Amino acid sequence: MPNPEQAPRAWVHTIGRQVGEEVTMHGWLYNKRSSGKVQFLQLRDGTGIVQCVVVKNEVTPEVFALCDSLQQESAISVTGEVRVDSRSPLGYELGARNVVLHHAADDYPISPKEHGVAFLMDHRHLWLRSSRQHAILRIRAGLARACRDFFDSRNFTLLDAPIFTPAACEGTTTLFETDYFGGKAFLSQSGQLYMEAGAMAFGKVYCFGPTFRAEKSKTRRHLTEFWMIEPEVAYFDLEADMDLAEEFVVEIAQRMRREFEPELTLIGRDLAVLDRVRKPLPRIRYDEAIELLRAKGCAVAWGDDFGGDEETLISQEFDRPVIIHRYPIHRKAFYMKQDPADARLALCMDMLASDGYGEIVGGGQREDNLAALERKIAAHGLPKEAFSWYFDLRRYGSVPHAGFGLGLERTLAWICGLHHVRETIPFPRLMDRLSP
């Protein structure tokens, strides 16, 4: 498509294989400049951008006039010879012999000038075409792939968690609710409880899907809809869980660094931040984190939760991500296992990304004792009946087990060095943003 093909089709990302050949490329005009007798068309085909050189006396007058009138994002095909061009970032250019217009775009709204964030977000469906957004979302796809590869290659079974749930995992205040054939369903905030059932069946499982939080937060770290990857392992304790999270984050960060250097460079990421993400990652207890914060003049009391500011202060102390473990149990969700060495603490952990970014991982060991779990459910004021199936996991072959969740968008924001998570997902959903 479209017919007639004028020459074998080429794509920008593999154009180097066709040097000296006549090819046809289909795409959109990204930019252009002219020196009177030569038009330089930047052709965007979705895999990259190539410069097409249109020399006045090498094409028909009609084609040259067409190029002269072409506006940004017009759909065109260019036929010509692939040539080495050592001056361009790509290393190749197209010596155009013919240009065909499929659709003329008039007054494309996103021009090279600066636009406000609201304007760009309103035009997200077009903004995706810009080099920077294109690069970020290519890295996102690579990161999702790296996450899956990590667990698939370690014989974890992908087990999709349901989105519709009859009950809340961690309370109901931040849940989206929908009518379900006359009843009520809530949109999942986490697949963890289901992964616990899966771990007892498959040993090692993970889910990776969208999750939903109706938080009334307009911060740069909050989306109402975001993707989370959640591994869960049977016969696994907090130490093993921290080892797994460490290996995971180091591997995906290094792989992104290795596979996406051009994209990371384009968006201005300081690659040294990623180079430093190597084992071992520092691990400190919550108690140590409190001391660290106080030493920095932060007025924090034992038992306090850490907000974004505290997370940033802590992560600035380390040159790589840091794991904080054994938080006060009264601050944590009902399913966390009490530390047998200190009843005030939970066998849980968070990982804070480096470079001032906040939490990207949260997890820990789960309560595997039925009586203890029933007490916790009651203490948290949760409806016991809704957890009847979850109790079964402690009735029939209960074993120590642990897992964690990693937020894809926050991790991507860190890897790319983005200020706001809104650029980390193709169509961001925020408290005040539901379109396009």
Add this chain to the structure above:
Amino acid sequence: MPNPEQAPRAWVHTIGRQVGEEVTMHGWLYNKRSSGKVQFLQLRDGTGIVQCVVVKNEVTPEVFALCDSLQQESAISVTGEVRVDSRSPLGYELGARNVVLHHAADDYPISPKEHGVAFLMDHRHLWLRSSRQHAILRIRAGLARACRDFFDSRNFTLLDAPIFTPAACEGTTTLFETDYFGGKAFLSQSGQLYMEAGAMAFGKVYCFGPTFRAEKSKTRRHLTEFWMIEPEVAYFDLEADMDLAEEFVVEIAQRMRREFEPELTLIGRDLAVLDRVRKPLPRIRYDEAIELLRAKGCAVAWGDDFGGDEETLISQEFDRPVIIHRYPIHRKAFYMKQDPADARLALCMDMLASDGYGEIVGGGQREDNLAALERKIAAHGLPKEAFSWYFDLRRYGSVPHAGFGLGLERTLAWICGLHHVRETIPFPRLMDRLSP
């Protein structure tokens, strides 16, 4: 975990590497039999099942008594030597030296006797542990992987579609709705419109995530929540789209056949059905399908939609999946492009699976002309304002483009030869089923 490790850990799926070695295996008792002086424990560890042979005079009296009392799904660790056992399906067994009980399961609800479907569905969190469900969901994970590999290896960019949408893609009658900070949001039925924006930015994209339909259907082919993979390609027409769907379905079916023969055999799949899934897949026009149905005595009129019965009749005529293309346009969604050769028809296609299974793929070429699309939106009574961003894709560099959606669960039901889709997803959501 748990400490102390008595010997290096082994897993069933790789136990063949440790023949002659002393290992410890952690898992659950799947079944057992006894011959007085020997207990045969079937140990399930999530990767498979291995027989552990406990001989009375080779273990302590306490251990032998423990084994005698052990009930199904009790959590145990077994330490012993890995031995070749040519009589077992696995080829190996464990000569037990020690057995440690972690948690005794009393009266596990799912016994080897027959249970009703409702009972098993109520115990889905435990039913996952049975060999048949375990095999089906391992194949599901492999199928999801194969789908991703197919598109990733062809340089499609994964672009996650949003779940929260402000408008309906194909009308509002089967949409789940939620309050969105005082407004309304609908749960996505398809990522297609977003993938069209993505195709213009990346050339070739796909999404793969959960989609939702509030259909009041209690058939064996309907879930309210199911996963769909949706590729979309710019500069692509219906013929190319059918080629892509054909290549895709043939590749994933062959790969499942190749990689999951033991699992497919365990669940009783007739492998010959999968062996026949080879290129070329037959392609017939809707008109031909009507003739075929009439020849079989089916009272169907030109313009009628095909239901499950008609799909089954058609697919029984072929030994492999069949593509039906060019349906009457008045039956189809607003975004489908009219056939320039016949105004009554849409440039669309469905693929019906073989072996009497129904539709697994639906797709086609999209309307790329702004005026035509605006007319269609009006004719379908859809709110024009909600599609303003979608119209932009026809304003700025509109090109021929096409794509399709493949339903993961229906495809898995076909590959596995399952009667009902409820076994194809870890935690099925049906009209009358929201838990566990």
